[in-house]
Amino acid sequence: MNEKAIGDTVTAARAASELGLRRGEFQLAVQLGVVRAAARGPDGVRRWRRAELDRIRSLEGFPDSLKERVRTVGTVTGAALLGTSPGRFTRLARCGYLTPVSYRINRYRAVVWAYLAEEVREFGRREPRLLAGPAPARDREALASGADLRPRNWRGRHTGQLLRQCTDRWERAAVTAAVLSPEVLAETVPDEAERILLTALAPARPYGHPQLPSAAEVAGRLLRAQHPDEVLWYRAALYLALAEARSVEGDGLQGADIHPGAAHARKVAVLVE
Secondary structure, eight states: OOOEETTEOOOOHHHHHHHHHHHHHHHHHHHTTSSSOOBOTTOOOOOOOHHHHHHHSSSSTTHHHHHHOOOEHHHHHHHHHHHHOHHHHHHHHHHSSSSSSEEOOTTTTTEEEEEEEEHHHHHHOOOOGGGOOOOHHHHHHHHHTTTOOOOHHHHHHHHHHHHHHSSSHHHHHHHTTTOHHHHHHHHHOOHHHHHHEEEEEEEOOOOTTOOOOHHHHHHHHHHHOSSHHHHHHHHHHHHHHHHHHHHHHHSSSTTTGOOOSHHHHHHHHHHOO
C-alpha cells in the first residue's frame, strides 16, 4: 500500500508537492482556509481528497495565484512593500496594525515574525497616513510603556484558525485550553478527568516549532496567554466551550468517545482516580 496515498486521498506531504508548495506553505494555506482542512483518518493522520486538490488547481492563475496568497515577508521586505523603514514597520506591528501569521526562533533565541504579503500591501493602501510622519499619541504612549501586541495578536489568529478546523465541541474546548498555563487551566477546569481529555485533544505545535530546548522554551511562551485580561478572555471562552461540550455529551465525558483521543484520555483518567 502506498504510504502517501490511500484511495482518493493523500497526505500533507503529497498534497503540498502536487500543488507546487513547500510543506510550510501548504500548512499555511490550510490554516488560512485557502486549502480546505481535511478530516483525520482512523490513524489520526489528516489526508486530503484529490477533489480538493483539483479544485485548487482549477482556480484562476494557478499556481502563481496560490503561491502569492501564502507568500510571507519579514520586517525588511515588509517595510519595502510599504515604502517605509524597518523601524517604522516594527513599530506598526508592535502597536497591532499588522498581525503576524507565523514565527521562527533565530540562533540568538529571538522571535522572528512573518506577515502575509497580501495583508501588508492592503494595510499600506488602507492606512497611508501611518507610513510617514509622527506616530499617533496613543502609539507613542504604548511603545513608551513597552507594549508589543505581536505575540497576542498571533495567538488570537492562530487559535481562530485552529477552531475553524475542529470537528467536535471537545476538540474546540481543547484548542482554547491550550492557550492557558497548566496552573490557570487547573483553576478553570477543576475536574481532573476533563483536564486529561483536554490535554489529549490539544492541537499539535505550529508547523516549524523549534525542537532545540533553548529555542523551544522561547517559542513555548508564545503559545500561552500572558496579559491578565488576555488570560481572562480565554478563561471565559473555555467556560463557554466546556458548557457546550458537556451539554451535547449529556454528562461530562460520557459521550466523549466520538473523538479518537478520548478513549485514551478516559483510560488515563481511571488510572489517576
